[in-house]
Amino acid sequence: MTVLTRKPQESLQESLQQVTRLLERHKLVEGMVHKQEGPKHDLVEKLVHRQNLTELQMKLATLHPADIAHILEALPHADRLMVWGLVDAEDDGEILLEVSDAVRESLLADMAPHEMVAAAGQLDTDELADLVPDLPSAVQSEVLDTLDAEDRAEVQSAMSYTEDQIGSLMDFEMVTIRADIKLEVVLRYLRRFDELPTHTDKLFVVDDNDILKGVLPLNRLLVSDPDKYVQEIMADDVVVFQPFDDAGEAAQAFERYDLVSAPVVDSNHKVIGRITVDQMVDVIREESDAEVLSLAGLKDEDLFSSVGKAVKNRWPWLALNICTAFIASRVIGSFEDTISHLVALAALMPIVSGIGGNTGTQTTTLIIRGLALGQIQPSNTRMLLLKELGIALINGLMWGSVLGVMAWALYGQIGLGLVMMGAMMLNMIVAALVGLFVPLIMQKFGRDPAYGSSVLITALTDSLGFFIFLGLATIFLM
Amino acid sequence: MTVLTRKPQESLQESLQQVTRLLERHKLVEGMVHKQEGPKHDLVEKLVHRQNLTELQMKLATLHPADIAHILEALPHADRLMVWGLVDAEDDGEILLEVSDAVRESLLADMAPHEMVAAAGQLDTDELADLVPDLPSAVQSEVLDTLDAEDRAEVQSAMSYTEDQIGSLMDFEMVTIRADIKLEVVLRYLRRFDELPTHTDKLFVVDDNDILKGVLPLNRLLVSDPDKYVQEIMADDVVVFQPFDDAGEAAQAFERYDLVSAPVVDSNHKVIGRITVDQMVDVIREESDAEVLSLAGLKDEDLFSSVGKAVKNRWPWLALNICTAFIASRVIGSFEDTISHLVALAALMPIVSGIGGNTGTQTTTLIIRGLALGQIQPSNTRMLLLKELGIALINGLMWGSVLGVMAWALYGQIGLGLVMMGAMMLNMIVAALVGLFVPLIMQKFGRDPAYGSSVLITALTDSLGFFIFLGLATIFLM
Numbered sequence: 001m002t003v004l005t006r007k008p009q010e011s012l013q014e015s016l017q018q019v020t021r022l023l024e025r026h027k028l029v030e031g032m033v034h035k036q037e038g039p040k041h042d043l044v045e046k047l048v049h050r051q052n053l054t055e056l057q058m059k060l061a062t063l064h065p066a067d068i069a070h071i072l073e074a075l076p077h078a079d080r081l082m083v084w085g086l087v088d089a090e091d092d093g094e095i096l097l098e099v100s101d102a103v104r105e106s107l108l109a110d111m112a113p114h115e116m117v118a119a120a121g122q123l124d125t126d127e128l129a130d131l132v133p134d135l136p137s138a139v140q141s142e143v144l145d146t147l148d149a150e151d152r153a154e155v156q157s158a159m160s161y162t163e164d165q166i167g168s169l170m171d172f173e174m175v176t177i178r179a180d181i182k183l184e185v186v187l188r189y190l191r192r193f194d195e196l197p198t199h200t201d202k203l204f205v206v207d208d209n210d211i212l213k214g215v216l217p218l219n220r221l222l223v224s225d226p227d228k229y230v231q232e233i234m235a236d237d238v239v240v241f242q243p244f245d246d247a248g249e250a251a252q253a254f255e256r257y258d259l260v261s262a263p264v265v266d267s268n269h270k271v272i273g274r275i276t277v278d279q280m281v282d283v284i285r286e287e288s289d290a291e292v293l294s295l296a297g298l299k300d301e302d303l304f305s306s307v308g309k310a311v312k313n314r315w316p317w318l319a320l321n322i323c324t325a326f327i328a329s330r331v332i333g334s335f336e337d338t339i340s341h342l343v344a345l346a347a348l349m350p351i352v353s354g355i356g357g358n359t360g361t362q363t364t365t366l367i368i369r370g371l372a373l374g375q376i377q378p379s380n381t382r383m384l385l386l387k388e389l390g391i392a393l394i395n396g397l398m399w400g401s402v403l404g405v406m407a408w409a410l411y412g413q414i415g416l417g418l419v420m421m422g423a424m425m426l427n428m429i430v431a432a433l434v435g436l437f438v439p440l441i442m443q444k445f446g447r448d449p450a451y452g453s454s455v456l457i458t459a460l461t462d463s464l465g466f467f468i469f470l471g472l473a474t475i476f477l478m
Numbered sequence: 479m480t481v482l483t484r485k486p487q488e489s490l491q492e493s494l495q496q497v498t499r500l501l502e503r504h505k506l507v508e509g510m511v512h513k514q515e516g517p518k519h520d521l522v523e524k525l526v527h528r529q530n531l532t533e534l535q536m537k538l539a540t541l542h543p544a545d546i547a548h549i550l551e552a553l554p555h556a557d558r559l560m561v562w563g564l565v566d567a568e569d570d571g572e573i574l575l576e577v578s579d580a581v582r583e584s585l586l587a588d589m590a591p592h593e594m595v596a597a598a599g600q601l602d603t604d605e606l607a608d609l610v611p612d613l614p615s616a617v618q619s620e621v622l623d624t625l626d627a628e629d630r631a632e633v634q635s636a637m638s639y640t641e642d643q644i645g646s647l648m649d650f651e652m653v654t655i656r657a658d659i660k661l662e663v664v665l666r667y668l669r670r671f672d673e674l675p676t677h678t679d680k681l682f683v684v685d686d687n688d689i690l691k692g693v694l695p696l697n698r699l700l701v702s703d704p705d706k707y708v709q710e711i712m713a714d715d716v717v718v719f720q721p722f723d724d725a726g727e728a729a730q731a732f733e734r735y736d737l738v739s740a741p742v743v744d745s746n747h748k749v750i751g752r753i754t755v756d757q758m759v760d761v762i763r764e765e766s767d768a769e770v771l772s773l774a775g776l777k778d779e780d781l782f783s784s785v786g787k788a789v790k791n792r793w794p795w796l797a798l799n800i801c802t803a804f805i806a807s808r809v810i811g812s813f814e815d816t817i818s819h820l821v822a823l824a825a826l827m828p829i830v831s832g833i834g835g836n837t838g839t840q841t842t843t844l845i846i847r848g849l850a851l852g853q854i855q856p857s858n859t860r861m862l863l864l865k866e867l868g869i870a871l872i873n874g875l876m877w878g879s880v881l882g883v884m885a886w887a888l889y890g891q892i893g894l895g896l897v898m899m900g901a902m903m904l905n906m907i908v909a910a911l912v913g914l915f916v917p918l919i920m921q922k923f924g925r926d927p928a929y930g931s932s933v934l935i936t937a938l939t940d941s942l943g944f945f946i947f948l949g950l951a952t953i954f955l956m
Contacts, residue, residue, distance in 0.1 A: 281758075
């Protein structure tokens with residue numbers, strides 16, 4: 001007997017390279033088929049062609065759906081659809097679940113309605129609830145019609161929650177037991193299952209009305225005397241969730257308490273579902289992903305999306321950025337007289353604004369993280385303000401002096417050096433205030449503090465930086 | 479019997495607020511004690527004072543170490559040390575493991591050597607390996623001396639790996655069984671344990687030399703006939719890791735294959751340890767955290783660190799930023815003649831550079847994500863280049879025209895409008911190239927593509943943007 005030990009990342013990269021190689025060979029052959037006209041050549045090439053595709057198909061058949069999903073994400077559009085067409089249809093559902101939203105869209109666009117229905121047929125109700133909203137509405141109702149009443153109710157219940165609520169992530173496959181039975185009976189009961197739901201690390205102990213009474217971790221079940229009763233060894237200090245709980249906060253609780261699964265209960269403590277760590281890992285990944293992207297003003301973008309889609313995705317931020325840049329430009333415009341008297345100002349002003357923008361972004365990044373982790377509350381905001389102002393003062397004094405001396409040395413005017421220093425200090429303080437309060441205010445008004453913070457901060461530090469520097473110059477140097 | 483059902487996030491926020499309230503009341507009383515002198519007052523206040531602290535201590539005693547860690551992170555320095563002093567010493571070790579590196583440092587600075595040794599005494603060997611490197615060297619050797627030979631070897635082995643290697647994260651508490659025994663025997667064997675290691679979802683099947691032969695998931699053990707043999711029902715298709723594997727890649731494998739635990743083997747397939755999903759969740763959180771921070775040029779910073787520490791943390795990026803801003807300023811300086819002829823250029827130039835910087839950052843953010851997820855490889859770089867150039871052309875043409883018309887309208891010079899448009903288009907293309915190639919080249923040279931990408935890109939798009947705009951203006955308008 002041999003153990004198939006895989007180094008997962010290496011084997012995945014290898015598979016991706018193999019698929020890419022086969023695709024390239026395939027395209028090469030196809031190019032030749034199109035160029036050459038002779039019937040004999042044609043036949044030979046077609047055979048090679050088919051052989052290539054078969055080889056690719058066989059390779060794909062050996063891969064885990066999650067790996068195929070990964071490979072699809074890493075392929076340009078045309079190649080992706082080629083591979084998607086060759087994937088075993090039985091894996092379609094799983095793969096659609098694994099890929100990102102943007103890639104899912106590109107795959108669904110290539111599927112016929114009956115293929116979508118077939119793919120949906122392979123999924124559990126909680127998975128269906130994730131996929132169905134992305135299907136065309138005609139297909140949606142067809143999929144729901146194929147379900148029995150109970151399953152349909154589960155799908156519709158899961159679909160009634162928003163994506164960031166626990167309800168949309170819970171599954172319905174849990175094992176429940178009563179408190180007043182012996183462990184021996186539990187063990188016999190479990191043996192009647194063909195398999196336990198994935199990520200079952202505990203059984204939920206309920207009463208006749210499905211009210212949660214505690215949990216029996218499998219680890220305890222296995223080490224305990226089978227003659228004991230469930231209620232003797234069950235844990236009654238349970239972390240539970242409710243369907244309207246925020247998924248991100250639940251994920252943080254999974255992190256803190258190292259959970260593998262947890263019951264979801266309604267307001268009467270009746271068990272209605274279960275969430276598992278694999279979904280929470282996805283939530284953590286998606287949230288951090290969304291945070292990085294939204295700091296740059298992006299929504300989820302398929303790496304290989306069409307140019308048109310990408311332009312649309314990046315448009316809002318760019319438009320906003322152009323407006324703010326225009327305002328900053330008008331600030332400078334109103335000092336054109338000053339600049340025409342002392343053109344050195346034009347060369348020095350981007351230093352003041354640029355450094356303000358960067359320090360403001362640093363502050364904001366820390367504040368956004370603190371907000372996401374629930375570390376910031378009204379009582380400690382004052383401390384944070386003092387800290388950021390302290391940093392701004394020190395940096396402003398230090399770097400303002402350095403740049404002031406440089407400006408003095410370059411242009412031989414001590415006044416210019418002093419204005420530079422003063423402007424740096426003031427703009428550092430502006431940057432600290434803006435970097436602290438922009439995300440706090442956005443949070444207060446119920447907006448995502450990451451999305452667009454960075455544009456707003458750069459806009460404010462730019463415009464105010466120009467205003468402070470050119471204003472000081474107008475007052476002291478004109 | 480009652481079930482203690484907790485909504486974890488709410489109860490955590492409540493605890494944090496309670497602790498903060500008690501701390502504030504405490505400080506208020508302390509303030510009064512210091513102000514008032516009369517002996518009677520003094521006594522009363524001291525009693526109230528002590529009562530407050532007792533209440534705080536009792537509250538802390540009810541909390542999970544992970545929750546205390548969270549509260550410590552959310553408290554300003556002085557309050558944090560106050561609470562840290564009141565925490566049950568038995569939880570010290572756990573809490574030190576849970577807090578971030580920056581906060582751990584601030585807590586350790588407040589501990590006596592014997593307290594550190596006591597805290598270390600509460601931990602398993604894999605946890606010790608995480609804590610020990612942060613201890614003063616005298617304490618380190620003392621801690622290692624308290625261990626028996628086997629434990630010391632485990633700690634030293636774990637410490638020999640870098641933080642981003644699996645070896646530093648693996649634990650040594652796994653349950654191994656032989657393949658040629660009946661499940662019944664396995665069940666009896668498990669009952670001899672007081673408890674199974676946390677996150678045990680599978681038993682590792684090994685031969686006499688500890689060579690991995692397969693795994694027996696508990697879920698299969700529980701549903702199978704006890705008369706069967708391990709080898710009949712074990713899985714021999716196992717995802718395994720090696721101690722030098724990258725932790726981030728392992729975490730991605732846990733995500734893809736929904737793992738709870740996995741064996742770590744040496745090059746002979748001998749089982750040497752185990753990694754579990756809770757550690758992988760931490761890796762994912764830390765990596766995404768580090769990515770967000772390093773995009774802003776920050777290393778891990780305690781939200782309530784001292785001003786001095788924060789200045790030091792933010793210093794390198796700021797210094798680099800000042801150098802690049804200075805270079806950009808010199809580029810403008812070399813066009814002072816042109817600007818003094820047409821001062822409108824000074825007002826318009828930050829638009830060109832600023833928008834270049836932002837679009838470059840958007841491109842880079844997507845590329846960094848693609849690299850982190852392993853989606854980018856040599857074969858698809860050309861596609862990405864074409865996509866980004868396409869976007870740059872469209873955006874440059876569209877927004878360049880808008881801004882060109884605006885410049886024309888504002889300053890009444892069609893030439894200025896055309897220069898604006900041309901410069902926008904060219905700088906968009908520069909931004910696309912820079913945004914794509916800077917992270918790719920950094921990755922090629924083995925550097926973290928996130929750290930500092932953003933400074934480099936802004937530096938390049940600023941300097942080149944000024945150069946293109948003022949250069950075109952010099953050629954066509956002078």
